Amino acid sequence: GQQLNQSPQSMFIQEGEDVSMNCTSSSIFNTWLWYKQDPGEGPVLLIALYKAGELTSNGRLTAQFGITRKDSFLNISASIPSDVGIYFCAGPSQGGSEKLVFGKGTKLTVNP
Amino acid sequence: GAVVSQHPSWVICKSGTSVKIECRSLDFQATTMFWYRQFPKQSLMLMATSNEGSKATYEQGVEKDKFLINHASLTLSTLTVTSAHPEDSSFYICSVGGRIQETQYFGPGTRLLVL
Numbered sequence: 001g002q003q004l005n006q007s008p009q010s011m012f013i014q015e016g017e018d019v020s021m022n023c024t025s026s027s028i029f030n031t032w033l034w035y036k037q038d039p040g041e042g043p044v045l046l047i048a049l050y051k052a053g054e055l056t057s058n059g060r061l062t063a064q065f066g067i068t069r070k071d072s073f074l075n076i077s078a079s080i081p082s083d084v085g086i087y088f089c090a091g092p093s094q095g096g097s098e099k100l101v102f103g104k105g106t107k108l109t110v111n112p
Numbered sequence: 113g114a115v116v117s118q119h120p121s122w123v124i125c126k127s128g129t130s131v132k133i134e135c136r137s138l139d140f141q142a143t144t145m146f147w148y149r150q151f152p153k154q155s156l157m158l159m160a161t162s163n164e165g166s167k168a169t170y171e172q173g174v175e176k177d178k179f180l181i182n183h184a185s186l187t188l189s190t191l192t193v194t195s196a197h198p199e200d201s202s203f204y205i206c207s208v209g210g211r212i213q214e215t216q217y218f219g220p221g222t223r224l225l226v227l
Contacts, residue, residue, distance in 0.1 A: 031214045042205045042218035043156070045113060050214075088155065090216075097161070098144050098209040100216055104155045 002027045004089055006103035014111050019076040021106045023089030032065050032072040033090040033100070043088060047074070079110050114140035114208045118219035125196055126227055132192045133222045135206030141186040142208040146216060147179075150203040162189040162206075196226040 005024050013019060023032070031050055035043035047058050049065035049072060056063055062075045076083055086105040093099040115138040125131050135145055145162040160181055161169040168181035180192040193200055203223055207216040 033215055035218075040203075040221070040223070042116075042118075042207075042221045045215060045217060048215050092214045098214070098216075099146070099158060099161065102155050 002091075002094055002101045004091065004101055004103035006087075006089055006106050008106060009104070010107040010109070012109045012111065013079055015079060015081060017079055019079055019083070019108060020073060021075075021087060021108075022071060022073045023103050024071040025091070026070065027094070028069040029072075029091035030069065031092050032063070034061075034063050034072070034074050035088045035090060037086045037088065037105075039085070046087075076108075079108075081110050081112055084108055084110050113215070114138075114142070114217040116206065116208055116217055116219040118204075118206060118222050120222060121220060122223040122225075124225045124227065127197050128195055130192055130194045131196055131224060132190055133204055133206075133224075135189045135191070135219055137187045137208045140208055140217075142189075143186060144209040145183060145189040146207045146209065147181060147189075147191050148205045148207065150205060150221075156205065159191075193224065196224070198226045200224065201226045 033048050034046045037043040047063040052069050053067050054065040060077045064073045086107050088105045089103040090100045093101050117136045119134045143164045147159045148156040150156050158171050159174045162181045162183040164183045170176045183189040203221050205221040207218045
């Protein structure tokens, strides 16, 4: 079945540093979604990508839809303590349903 | 995006009792809602797709008689964990689907602890 592989699994960075994480798949996706989950909360949609090659920003966050449609990247610039959390990539499941496939997440820790 | 609420935000119950969790779509008429379960340090696991006015569709391995889903209106879906046991302790999250944009918007989650 479809799988999304996220890397790295976890990151420990200093405040102010830039962060890059990615999501890859052996399957083609027509939509890539990036969510952030704070501890004890539900995931919040950060960025949605709908077109191969698309580069979209949301404040300090930038995400790109890979040309091959098999990968996506999320970058965070000038990290701050509130960026701490787990970042999930997701994409629509095959078969035309509204279900999503999720990666296992990248846990980000920002040291002040 | 859609605004989704869940109630309660946390619940503690005794083993053998049933627990009902509500998921409300506050500004979006949701014909489809989704129920996920998340164990510590793991990703979200889809349990079932809740369809307004019809039976829910359960993922493989999820007991439909244990996890009862009712989606009686376009703004409310409920998940009832029947005869809960400690292994049912988890974080339960619902979401509403966006068919056109292929996105989902999540509720804040419900933490269930079964003693």
